[in-house]
Amino acid sequence: MNKSTYEPSRSRRRNSQPQKPNQSNKGKNLFTLLSILFVLGVFGGGYWIFTIKNNEVMATEHFADNAKVLLADIQEERDQSGLANKKTIDSSDQLKVVVYTPQKANLPFEDLEKDLQTITEKNKEQTKKDEMAVIVSKVTLRHLTDQMDRYQIISERYRWNEAKREFIKEETLEDSPLYASQQTGKMITAKDLIPSEADLLGIQQVIQQKILDQSDDKTMIDKVLALPAISFDSEFTYSPEKLTVVLPKNDTGVDKITLDYKEIAAFINTEFVDPSTIEGALPTLDPNKKYAALTFDDGPNPATTPKLLDILKEKNVKATFFMIGENVTANKEIAKRIHEEGHEVGSHTYTHTPLPGLSQEQIQTEVRKTDKAIFEATGVLPQNIRAPYGAVDVKTARITAKPFIEWSVDSADWQTKNTESIKRQVLSQTYNGTLILMHDIHPETVDAVPAIIDGLQKEGYELVTVDTLLSSRQKPLHQYFGVGDERVVD
Ligand SMILES: [Zn+2]
Structure with a gap:
């Protein structure tokens, strides 16, 4: 009985014996699986975090390396610009800001440093938070003619594109260009452009004809003939392409008039205008005839x-x-x-x-x-x-x-x-x-x-x-x- 009871018990034991390791194997397997998952999870997550971190580090490095090359190119361009620039750098991992302030005497700006600062701030504001970028603010100079220079304050932004591993140039911010006499470095005025009073009177004649050409009013001729003469005290708005004059108080109904340089080519210093605007404006005689x-x-x-x-x-x-x-x-x-x-x-x-x-x-x-x-x-x-x-x-x-x-x-x-x-x-x-x-x-x-x-x-x-x-x-x-x-x- 005992045996029998034992037997079954043995057999139970026997039966249960393989069951026992079975149960503990399951638990072990689960544990192992969990462990593996855990390890995978830890390492995977870690790796994932590591990868992101690493990509960020890499991106920052890529950005820094390429910014160096870009800035070296810009420096070279600045060295050749003829403006003898003072460089100010404000640099972080994300944003490098370089401001070139020309040190040349006789510049046509009233407060150059402030203007450069203003345009730089504006460019910074337009930079997105997560963006890596290089901002370069500077003054460009072009010799338009032998006597005239064109100055312009600009601010460029180069946005780093990590996927393409390149800088992408964003829209450049520009102040209005200033036109200066090379001789004085000062802004060109009506007096630079119009050499004498005789020229001013010549322009007056052009203005009179122009007002008549633009009018159907039959009584306009009397008003035009009574038009007071413009003077050097008149208000002129100059650009290398055209000239706008505010007329003295008059009855023609025209208070200001814009003249193409072609119309007044005989009465201006043509060194102060864009040469293409006066091409063929005046008849020339053949010296061989x-x-x-x-x-x-x-x-x-x-x-x-x-x-x-x-x-x-x-x-x-x-x-x-x-x-x-x-x-x-x-x-x-x-x-x-x-x-x-x-x-x-x-x-x-x-x-x-x-x-x-x-x-x-x-x-x-x-x-x-x-x-x-x-x-x-x-x-x-x-x-x-x-x-x-x-x-x-x-x-x-x-x-x-x-x-x-x-x-x-x-x-x-x-x-x-x-x-x-x-x-x-x-x-x-x-x-x-x-x-x-x-x-x-x-x-x-x-x-x-x-x-x-x-x-x-x-x-x-x-x-x-x-x-x-x-x-x-x-x-x-x-x-x-x-x-x-x-x-x-x-
Ligand atoms: Zn006569």
């Missing part, structure tokens, strides 16, 4: 001027007509035809009274009434004036504010009234660059013109308008007798 300008005064006259225009048309020659205002008013259609056929129109005053004896008001009336008459007939304000009898003095020149066109060859047609003599006189006296004086009110003059044109062309002369002969460079307060003979009125 001979030129002369035929000028006709005192018209238009219905008996003689149309015949002269027919001749000029047939010969394909352009001339210049200095017209008397009264005659323009009486012969609008002829004046219009003169302009439409490509001839140049100039003022010869309203009543042909010698200007120097007149009062300021009288001179103004003589000039403005003629301007108005010519404008109403042709749509253009006469830029040039020929004074009656060529008489001009300083006071007259100031009030008139137009270039005075004199002459170098006098046909003496008004004296001789003889076709053969007029022809001989002109052909024998003309030389290269001459302004030839004739009067289209005399039939003998008109009769002499075909032979004069033929004779001059045979000698190799090209017949051009006054503007072309003087390369459109004539200015108020000056008088012109021919090419290379320019005199200040005194």
Whole structure:
């Protein structure tokens, strides 16, 4: 029984014996698995953390190494910039900020250090928290012409891209550029750009024509003629591409006007503008050719001027007509035809009274009434004036504010009234660059013109308008007798 009881118990024991190790094996396996998982977990997690940490360290290292190369390149560029820079570095693992402050004397900035600081701060603010970046603030300098420099404060940001292992250049922050005279280092002013008062008056004429061109108002001509002159005290906004002028108080409805340098090329120091803006602005003469300008005064006259225009048309020659205002008013259609056929129109005053004896008001009336008459007939304000009898003095020149066109060859047609003599006189006296004086009110003059044109062309002369002969460079307060003979009125 015992045995039997034992037996079963043995057998139970026997049975249970393999069960026991079985149970403890399971526990062991679980333990091992857990242990492995634990170890894996610890090591894996550790490794994971380690990897991230390591990547961060690596990224920081990559960033630092590459930043060194980048900054060395930038340093080299700075060394060559001609600005003798003082370098300030503010560096962390994430962000390297380098500010180059030029040490050159005569810079056009009011507070350069502050401006550099402001733009750098702005760039820092735009940098994201987790971003690794290099910020470089500096001044760029470009010699635009022999006399003009362009300065600009900029701030660049190079963002490190660890995946691509490269810097990516973000949008550069820029202050407005400053343009400085190389000579003084100071900002270019209207006085640098516009050399003299005569030039200022030349610009005034351009402004007047421009306002007229932009207007449909029939009464605008009176307002434009009454427009007070701009002065060096006027407010100018300069850029190398264009100039904006605030006009003195006036009735035209235009308070400021922007001029392209092409329009005022004759009246500016072209060293202070972008050369591309004035390309081909002024006519130039071929130094290997001979030129002369035929000028006709005192018209238009219905008996003689149309015949002269027919001749000029047939010969394909352009001339210049200095017209008397009264005659323009009486012969609008002829004046219009003169302009439409490509001839140049100039003022010869309203009543042909010698200007120097007149009062300021009288001179103004003589000039403005003629301007108005010519404008109403042709749509253009006469830029040039020929004074009656060529008489001009300083006071007259100031009030008139137009270039005075004199002459170098006098046909003496008004004296001789003889076709053969007029022809001989002109052909024998003309030389290269001459302004030839004739009067289209005399039939003998008109009769002499075909032979004069033929004779001059045979000698190799090209017949051009006054503007072309003087390369459109004539200015108020000056008088012109021919090419290379320019005199200040005194
Ligand atoms: Zn005259």
